[in-house]
Amino acid sequence: MALSEKDIELKIREEAKKALATGEVSCVIGWTTTRFPDKMKPFFAETEAECDELVWNKYCINGTAKYALDDRYPSKKFAIIARGCDSRAINRMLKDKQLLRENLYIIGVVCDGKENPICEECQHKNPLTYDVLIGEPVPEQIDEKRFAEVEAFEKLSPDEKYEYWAKQYDKCIHCYACRNACPACNCVECYADQYRTGWQGKASDRIQNQVYGLTRAFHVGDRCIECGECERVCPMGLPIMRQTRKMLKDINDLFGDYECGMPDDAMPVLGGYTLADPDEFM
Ligand code: SF4
Ligand code: SF4
Structure with missing residues (x-):
């Protein structure tokens, strides 16, 4: 029971x-x-x-x-x-x-x-x-709709996608709550905290906000465990999971079934390189 x-x-x-x-x-x-x-x-x-x-x-x-x-x-x-x-x-x-x-x-x-x-x-x-x-272990379930939202989003034109994300990142206030809550964001010192010129700008404007969002998406892209904490804690309601899921979907499409944080989790796919890697995206 x-x-x-x-x-x-x-x-x-x-x-x-x-x-x-x-x-x-x-x-x-x-x-x-x-x-x-x-x-x-x-x-x-x-x-x-x-x-x-x-x-x-x-x-x-x-x-x-x-x-x-x-x-x-x-x-x-x-x-x-x-x-x-x-x-x-x-x-x-x-x-x-x-x-x-x-x-x-x-x-x-x-x-x-x-x-x-x-x-x-x-x-x-x-x-x-x-x-x-x-507790008694329960049967694991496959979420068939894991990438449904991303697939719908992929149907938009490049301009529509750009406008969507530009508007989303216009709201970002650089609070870094998404980074702080994320288990994949675990560097002792984050690039976003650097004060040297040429690193993450501190101005809260469209360009700097997008640089932050894109950089973070690539940093966690193949290491995201899909816990949703980034999106849950964002005070501005940015749909952050939509971009991390897009990264995971592309990885699944290119390299086969992939989930992060498993006990046998090998090297993250973007952390390695072999000559047999698919290169359609190059
Ligand atoms: S869903 Fe992914 S990116 Fe977001 S907090 Fe969890 S591990 Fe980090
Ligand atoms: S939690 Fe939201 S507002 Fe704060 S830095 Fe992340 S995306 Fe920007």
Whole structure:
């Protein structure tokens, strides 16, 4: 029988306490309540008493994995409550050598979706990487409409596409929330924070905004785990997933089925080069 939301919450607290009790884990990254009943926030439980503040409900939306980057060289392990998407984010950061597996204790939780539109497209409700699992694994599903929005967009003319994205990026305020929430954006120092002339301009104008959007799209293009956090956190409502999905669709078309953040995730396709690579786009 599937565990109820409350059962899962209690199991999370139990596993979190066990992890801290080993003395090898400094904190457990999960979610807790806010003063709004429909808003949960990321939470770092550092004591067994604080573990009782960890919650599990449909409003536990924020990705948990990226917070492990707050200390890339910790003296003790971090425990992370990880759904399928969080486990893909962890795999992404492990592959990028931003985290070490031995510094993580992963409490996987089978997730049936949150109050977040991207969850309707989720292909991995089961955590892909974990040390302990809460919940019974469910059959994985293929999202047949994964690239439907991109395919519809591809039918527009080049001018229409340009106008669409120009108008979208005119709204960008360079807050970098999309970058900060993204597990694939994990450089210690981002090019966008450089102040030298010739790097990312600081003016919020059409050209500089588009340079930022395009550069970020190519930086995450073959490393995006499709968690949707970039689009969810954008205060200006930019449809950022539409451009990352376009990159992923092209990669799928050119190189075959491709998903990022899998446990056997090999080198990202754009991170390597072979003479047999398709070159129709050159
Ligand atoms: S969906 Fe957005 S936030 Fe998530 S990995 Fe891809 S680019 Fe980053
Ligand atoms: S979150 Fe939105 S407004 Fe902020 S930098 Fe990213 S695209 Fe621009």
